[in-house]
Amino acid sequence: MFDPQLPRRNFLLTAGGGLASACLSDSRSAAADSPAKNSICVFTKPFNSLTFDELADRIAELGFDGVEAPIRNGGHIEPEAVPEELPKLVEALRTRNLELTVMTSSINDPNDPLTETILKTASALGVRRYRMQYFKYDFGKPILKQLDEWRPRFKDLAAMNKEFGITAVYQNHAGRNYLGAPLWDLRRILEGIAVNEIGVAYDIRHATVEGGMSWPVTYHMIRPHIDTVYVKDFVWDGGKPKNVPLGEGQISADFFQMLKKSGFEGPISLHEEYLDHRKPELVPTHLAAIKQDFATLEQLLS
Numbered sequence: 001m002f003d004p005q006l007p008r009r010n011f012l013l014t015a016g017g018g019l020a021s022a023c024l025s026d027s028r029s030a031a032a033d034s035p036a037k038n039s040i041c042v043f044t045k046p047f048n049s050l051t052f053d054e055l056a057d058r059i060a061e062l063g064f065d066g067v068e069a070p071i072r073n074g075g076h077i078e079p080e081a082v083p084e085e086l087p088k089l090v091e092a093l094r095t096r097n098l099e100l101t102v103m104t105s106s107i108n109d110p111n112d113p114l115t116e117t118i119l120k121t122a123s124a125l126g127v128r129r130y131r132m133q134y135f136k137y138d139f140g141k142p143i144l145k146q147l148d149e150w151r152p153r154f155k156d157l158a159a160m161n162k163e164f165g166i167t168a169v170y171q172n173h174a175g176r177n178y179l180g181a182p183l184w185d186l187r188r189i190l191e192g193i194a195v196n197e198i199g200v201a202y203d204i205r206h207a208t209v210e211g212g213m214s215w216p217v218t219y220h221m222i223r224p225h226i227d228t229v230y231v232k233d234f235v236w237d238g239g240k241p242k243n244v245p246l247g248e249g250q251i252s253a254d255f256f257q258m259l260k261k262s263g264f265e266g267p268i269s270l271h272e273e274y275l276d277h278r279k280p281e282l283v284p285t286h287l288a289a290i291k292q293d294f295a296t297l298e299q300l301l302s
Contacts, residue, residue, distance in 0.1 A: 038229075038264070038301070039101060039267040039268070040267070040268050040269075041065060041067050041101035041269050042059060042067060042068065042290055044068065045075075045277045046272070046277040046283065046286040048070075048075065049283060052093075055092070059093075059098060062294060063294065064098065064294070066093070066101035067093065067099075069100055070104045071104060071118075072104060072105055072106040079106055082118045083121050086122065090126070090127070100122075100125075100127050101129070102129050102201070103130040105130045105131060105133065107130065107132055108133040115160070120164060123165050123166045129168070129169055129199075129228065130169070131201055132157075132171075134173055136178060137177045137179065138177075147185060154193060157198065161197045161198065162197050167195075168197070169198070171203055171206075172201075172203050172206050172207060174209040181206070181210050182210060182218070183207065183210070183222050184221070195227055196227070199227025200226045201227065201229075202219070202222065202226045204230070205230070205231070205234055205241075205243075207219060208250055208251055209234065209241045219255070223262060226264065227266050228268070229266065230268075230269050231268060231270050232271040233245065236250070242274075243273045246270070246293040246296045247293075247296040247299075256300040268297070268301075270297055272286060274289070
């Protein structure tokens with residue numbers, strides 16, 4: 001019988017009676033010989049209209065291991081409400097054998113009074129990682145000087161993360177003025193910072209938009225810093241990237257084989273961003289789209 005306390009993607013089925021011990025031994029031996037599966041979560045930005053229990057029910061029904069939940073202004077929980085509300089969300093998820101895999105936050109300043117409160121609360125609840133807020137370049141200032149100015153803030157935040165036992169991840173977002181869009185700058189700013197203090201949320205969609213055919217070069221460059229992988233797809237439409245269902249766009253299947261060969265064991269977060277997340281009436285449509293994208297992702301990972 002399925003034990004709800006065990007991870008859904010890794011539980012063992014054992015026979016009863018005199019065969020139970022032998023079956024368990026065989027299962028453990030087989031598990032030791034096979035590679036561990038990556039935890040797969042889904043970004044829940046389209047589901048702000050749902051209660052925590054409704055959210056957990058819908059995601060559990062889809063078969064994910066957890067969620068990447070927006071805990072930021074306009075998200076499931078406002079930053080000021082984290083001490084009161086985050087325990088409720090985590091408990092709703094755990095009741096359905098789900099985890100809060102990534103807490104998407106507005107954090108990028110260790111000196112902000114809310115930063116310590118949010119990180120202490122999340123860490124005490126067993127949340128292992130959070131996504132940082134972006135930095136953006138000012139083209140009126142030298143680029144390298146801005147990196148030098150941001151680096152101490154990253155180092156101080158890394159020290160705070162180490163103290164609280166939590167990891168920050170910084171996403172490489174596509175765009176003309178985002179820190180991390182070209183990836184070489186993110187590699188530079190993270191030099192000397194442990195990946196379990198601040199790692200990269202590597203977004204293959206954004207890396208492909210920015211890198212075109214050369215994305216494998218920047219992937220291999222940033223690979224030692226990758227903690228989490230983000231998956232979504234796009235096509236070019238009139239010179240601009242347009243989000244589409246996974247498997248219908250420009251994302252190369254080769255990426256998933258590269259990831260497998262590299263021994264990556266971190267979580268993979270599925271992002272469905274080709275439907276309007278602001279319309280509550282589209283929740284059923286989002287769920288159906290995510291179900292299909294999830295099936296495609298499992299095929300790509302197999």
